[in-house]
Amino acid sequence: MTTRINPALIGFTALVYVFLIGPLVIIFGAAISDTSYLTFPPQGLTLHWFENIWAISAFRRTIITSLQIAFLATTIALIIGIPAAYALNRYRVQLPGWLSTLFVLPILVPEIVMGFSLLRSVNVDSGVPIFFTLLIGHTLLVLPYVIRVISAALSSFDFSIEEAAISLGSRPAKTFFTIVLPNVRSGVIAAFILAFITSINDVSVSLFLTGPGISTLPIQILAHVEQFFDPTIASVSVLLMVLTVIVMIIVERTLGLTAVANTK
């Protein structure tokens, strides 16, 4: 028996895909167009605009800054977030219910509000260098995601395993590293990737916290668009897209995308 699929449904699905993927195709086309302005369909073929990214020092600097901030902020968030998620799950019965909600609350606060309050409290009032303000901002931005994802991994962790290890003579601190952590490894990797991508793509928080000489890639893209309209923007976008796709492929291969998506 074969199932007949309504042709209208196929058409509708195709339209949705065109709607979703269309802009990406246009950006990709624009990035390889041999013209000095953004255009689609591409006229001529060149990789010049990709070389141009590196040639423009502002892009070069902000790519490095973005990677540094994303890597450091994610690492710090993991160092804080893993023990926090552990405590929230290990002592779930003893702790009040609202506590774990509290840790996820920053996700609900508009990022622009967070950026502004950090600007007021950290950057202006305490005179912390811009790089560190950005780092603090991004750490706070990604911390709730880290706690959320690792909590999800720990929620299915059977803590009697930890007790078994302790009863066999393993100290509690050592047990955390030899027994607990290896069993939530996939959650830690997922949290790292999610936090890294969130930080790399962030505009709202960074908008307030960047300053003279230091900026992140998304902010630089905005700044560039205000002055120029050449295909470099398109090629930077393609670069970001390719980076994200590569990360997603790695996640899919190692953990499965659905597993990560379910934790968000």
Place this chain on the structure above:
Amino acid sequence: MTLPLSINNITAHYGTTKVLEDLSLDIGEGELVSLLGASGCGKTTTLRLIAGFLQPTSGTIRLGDKDLTKLPAHARDIGLVFQNYALFPHLSVRDNVAFGLKQRGIAAAERNKRANAFLERVGLDHLADRLPAALSGGQKQRVALARALVIEPPLLMFDEPLSNLDAKLRVDMRVEIRKLQRANGTTSVYVTHDQEEAFSISDRVAIMNEGRIMQLDTPETLYQRPANAFVARFVGFENLIPMTVTARDGETVTASLSDGSTLKFSQDRFGAIDDKFVLATRADGLSVSSDPGAEGIAAKLGLRTYLGRAYQYECETVAGKLIANGALSNPLEPGATAKLVPVADQCTILKPE
């Protein structure tokens, strides 16, 4: 090496709720004692206090001459077997078993040798390189058993170890646990809610309720001579009948029910009988007799059920609803009147509540 365990006047709280009250328990060297009771009776709390996962409010726990309450959980040297096996999912079966030896600083070659030897004892040496996920429930519990035994602990504790297994396997495993425990002669604490399981493998059983031990005795004594109404009901004494002594004649005591009908009891059999007491029996201990002249409790019969070896009747009496058995040769109809005659060696006498 095996040591006696001595729990002295332990009181424990969860927050402000008292979960154990002045509990004392001595377990001899090599003895297996079960803590038996419904959930919330304090049996698991007791086990966790001994293991060091909980701290008592007051009291001491001694293993040999060591005061356990002064030691952290990882230094107590107790073999634990959990209900849900609690195997390390990321380690092979062999590494699971060798884990405790590794913590004791034993070299890899030696600990693998010892782990293999214990896996052989539980019949799983051929699965040593598998991960726990590849094992069945029974195999997992065998690995957990080997893991707890290989460190040669002076005390073994089991927390509902068979609850997750199916009925047939439960019986096999409890025999296996008892054999291994006997062979090693290790002092053991066994927590369970399953009466048959506790009675079948224990030297003594502590029946617990609301944070206290109601009776600690051999399974035989508990089953035949419960010390109080709670234990009597727990071990299946359906009929608890309050009686009052009306006459004493040497060793024979006459006692009456609330309707004035009397029964005779021998103090030779039941020991000294107080003026007020409770006659406790299972259905087996009350025999349904259609002879109106029999000395027994007047009853109106209700529903009759067939047990194979006897008929069982629900009976209305002055002492409330009682359950009694009657002979297969003489089935009686609902509504009939009969006498329920106590069978002396199936009865016991309790203090009133």
